[in-house]
Amino acid sequence: xxxxxxxxxxAAPFAASLIVTGIHAYLGVHVVERGVIFVDLSLAQIAAxxxxxxxxxxxxxxxPHGPGVYWMSLGFTFIGAAVFSLVHSQRARIPxxxxxxxxxxxxxxxxxxxxxxxxxxxxxxxxxxxxxxxAVSWSEVFQTALLYGAIGLFxxxxxxxxxxxxxxxxxxxxxxxxxxFWDFLFYASFGLVVTRSVSxxxxxxxxxxxxxxxxxxxxxxxxxxxxxxxxWTMGTVVSILGMYFSVLFDLPTGxxxxxxxxxxxxxxxxxxxxxxxxx
Amino acid sequence: xxxRILSMLTVAGLAVAASGTASAASPPAAPLKVVATTEDxxxxxxxxxxxxxxxDVFSRGYQDPHVVDPKPxxxxxxxxxxxxxxxxxxxxxGWLPPLxxxxxxAKLQPGGQGHLDASQNVKILDIPAGQITRAMGDVHPSGNPxxxxxxxxxxxxxxxxxxxxxxxxxxxxAYFAQRYADFDRRLTEAQKRWDAAMAPxxxxxxxxxxxxxxxxxxxxxxxxxxYVEPKPGxxxxxxxxxxxxxxxxxxxxxxxxxxxYWDLRTPQAIARDAGGEVLVMPPSVGGVPExxxxxxxxxxxxxxxxxxxxxxxxSR
Numbered sequence: 001x002x003x004x005x006x007x008x009x010x011a012a013p014f015a016a017s018l019i020v021t022g023i024h025a026y027l028g029v030h031v032v033e034r035g036v037i038f039v040d041l042s043l044a045q046i047a048a049x050x051x052x053x054x055x056x057x058x059x060x061x062x063x064p065h066g067p068g069v070y071w072m073s074l075g076f077t078f079i080g081a082a083v084f085s086l087v088h089s090q091r092a093r094i095p096x097x098x099x100x101x102x103x104x105x106x107x108x109x110x111x112x113x114x115x116x117x118x119x120x121x122x123x124x125x126x127x128x129x130x131x132x133x134x135a136v137s138w139s140e141v142f143q144t145a146l147l148y149g150a151i152g153l154f155x156x157x158x159x160x161x162x163x164x165x166x167x168x169x170x171x172x173x174x175x176x177x178x179x180x181f182w183d184f185l186f187y188a189s190f191g192l193v194v195t196r197s198v199s200x201x202x203x204x205x206x207x208x209x210x211x212x213x214x215x216x217x218x219x220x221x222x223x224x225x226x227x228x229x230x231x232w233t234m235g236t237v238v239s240i241l242g243m244y245f246s247v248l249f250d251l252p253t254g255x256x257x258x259x260x261x262x263x264x265x266x267x268x269x270x271x272x273x274x275x276x277x278x279x
Numbered sequence: 280x281x282x283r284i285l286s287m288l289t290v291a292g293l294a295v296a297a298s299g300t301a302s303a304a305s306p307p308a309a310p311l312k313v314v315a316t317t318e319d320x321x322x323x324x325x326x327x328x329x330x331x332x333x334x335d336v337f338s339r340g341y342q343d344p345h346v347v348d349p350k351p352x353x354x355x356x357x358x359x360x361x362x363x364x365x366x367x368x369x370x371x372x373g374w375l376p377p378l379x380x381x382x383x384x385a386k387l388q389p390g391g392q393g394h395l396d397a398s399q400n401v402k403i404l405d406i407p408a409g410q411i412t413r414a415m416g417d418v419h420p421s422g423n424p425x426x427x428x429x430x431x432x433x434x435x436x437x438x439x440x441x442x443x444x445x446x447x448x449x450x451x452x453a454y455f456a457q458r459y460a461d462f463d464r465r466l467t468e469a470q471k472r473w474d475a476a477m478a479p480x481x482x483x484x485x486x487x488x489x490x491x492x493x494x495x496x497x498x499x500x501x502x503x504x505x506y507v508e509p510k511p512g513x514x515x516x517x518x519x520x521x522x523x524x525x526x527x528x529x530x531x532x533x534x535x536x537x538x539x540y541w542d543l544r545t546p547q548a549i550a551r552d553a554g555g556e557v558l559v560m561p562p563s564v565g566g567v568p569e570x571x572x573x574x575x576x577x578x579x580x581x582x583x584x585x586x587x588x589x590x591x592x593x594s595r
Binding site for chain 2: 005006009010012112115116132134135136137246247250251252253254255
């Protein structure tokens with residue numbers, strides 16, 4: 001039996017998970033179409049490197065939640081976005097995932113090197129940059145909702161351009177679109193979202209919210225509309241289930257939601273096979 | 280001010296008297312709900328509180344108390360708790376503050392009636408003097424948080440708990456005082472045993488993985504000549520490792536002390552080169568099944584250390 005007093009404390013995390021589902025299931029469609037699956041991990045790591053370096057600089061006073069740290073990590077995210085939009089060359093024999101992987105490795109190692117030069121306040125830096133969805137507050141939920149609302153609107157206004165490049169890059173280039181410019185806008189807005197999401201929900205959870213609903217939707221639909229609908233539904237259902245299991249069995253909430261994503265995806269794949277046969 | 284305290288005491292005294300007369304008819308007061316962040320604090324709270332308190336603990340003894348993955352039950356426990364006991368000195372800074380805010384339990388917030396920072400009146404080591412600069416290396420700005428590993432500090436922590444429990448449940452003050460006195464007596468007994476066992480090894484040189492043992496080595500008069508990983512999670516540079524091995528050889532240091540939650544590969548490689556032993560020693564109650572309470576923890580650690588010193592042939 002579940003103690004109902006926990007429900008009022010799960011309200012903010014649940015609202016946060018809905019907001020995260022809303023924007024990530026959409027961005028996930030782009031990310032999967034572009035085949036840049038690990039771009040969020042890479043951008044999050046680049047942002048973390050920026051935050052670490054900022055904390056080591058005297059102007060931030062070592063306060064990991066201060067404005068200096070935030071702007072520095074945002075600046076690094078934009079540099080990362082610029083790099084990802086530039087390295088995508090047309091006749092690329094080198095897949096873009098290679099650059100994303102390299103950025104991830106170098107940024108991770110850079111963080112370790114930077115931390116080795118700090119006083120031990122940086123011991124806890126990693127934990128402080130990576131949020132825990134259970135501990136999210138209402139003010140964080142509202143700020144995040146405003147930010148994601150603005151970015152969502154931006155993507156809605158320019159949906160044609162973003163979708164064209166994500167689904168058929170060669171055609172977009174042939175039509176004379178400024179692909180690099182749009183790529184930068186895509187990765188920069190994406191970086192803003194990921195940095196924020198990681199700070200409230202943690203790396204693993206954000207990755208799942210981005211990729212799993214999108215992949216699950218592709219099992220059942222090809223057109224964008226249905227894919228988004230399936231992705232959003234799945235994200236919401238998994239959030240509810242994951243939090244329920246987390247309370248029922250008293251497990252760490254973020255990790256439980258991640259595992260629930262995995263299980264639900266497997267179930268969806270089995271059902272698809274049973275209903276529609278071999279594809 | 281004095282008058283106010285006096286009047287508060289009078290009220291408390293009346294309350295005690297009232298509850299004393301009422302207790303004959305009404306059932307005994309519910310036990311104090313205590314939440315402690317580590318098993319060491321939990322064990323001490325049980326020693327002092329007996330059956331007049333219930334104790335819940337967040338971080339298990341075999342886990343690194345710096346990093347705890349919060350579960351929903353943590354919030355529920357904080358919501359209904361009367362008292363939260365923390366290690367303090369920034370040990371729980373990575374995970375506790377947001378949970379505490381979330382719980383919206385006003386008593387438990389720092390500075391509140393139900394918030395006890397166990398580090399307040401104990402002996403804290405490694406407090407940096409003056410401005411902290413990066414050149415100083417690994418520094419906890421507010422001192423080393425592993426202070427419970429000195430039995431004299433354990434006594435002081437228990438004393439602070441006795442005072443806090445008595446303040447929150449004045450009716451049971453005599454009970455807590457008696458439990459504390461009993462613990463104090465057993466701890467003093469045990470200390471004689473530990474001090475005697477460790478006496479032959481006073482001044483013995485060791486290496487530790489991380490700065491978790493300054494209070495322990497301070498109490499037993501050991502001599503730490505270096506650290507395997509000066510910063511947790513950051514692999515040491517090759518020159519640091521080579522210097523450490525050279526030092527160990529030069530000073531005939533044979534023992535490397537490691538907490539159970541660190542990877543043993545680096546210390547083992549160093550021990551192989553320097554011809555020493557890696558000793559995994561629990562720094563917390565519950566770190567191994569035998570260390571089931573505060574006194575048992577020291578029994579276990581002292582026995583282990585003495586056995587290892589004898590094995591490598593160290594005396595002094």
